Amino acid sequence: MLTGKQKRFLRAEANQLKPIFQVGKDGVNENMIEQIGDALEKRELLKVSILQNCLEDKHTVAEKLAEGTGAEIAQIIGNNIVLYRESEENKQLLLP
Known part of the structure; x- marks a missing residue:
């Protein structure tokens, strides 16, 4: 579990990042979770964009991705x- 100070640090680091994954109308699937997991192992911090045509709520998508990849x-x-x-x-990142 991340503390408030750690979340602020990560938000500042992620500010200049561009989203490298997009969730569309198909929602979250196993292949996407696997690829995001691999990317997290290499980068530690990444952005995922949710497209307008995604039928799921953004909080639901975030929870599924976090649970599937073991991320925060x-x-x-x-x-x-x-x-x-x-x-x-x-x-790469040293959390406060």
């Missing part, structure tokens, strides 16, 4: 979700 939700802003998971091999 750092922020949900607009149609973007910021996910964080500490990397086993590629540690």
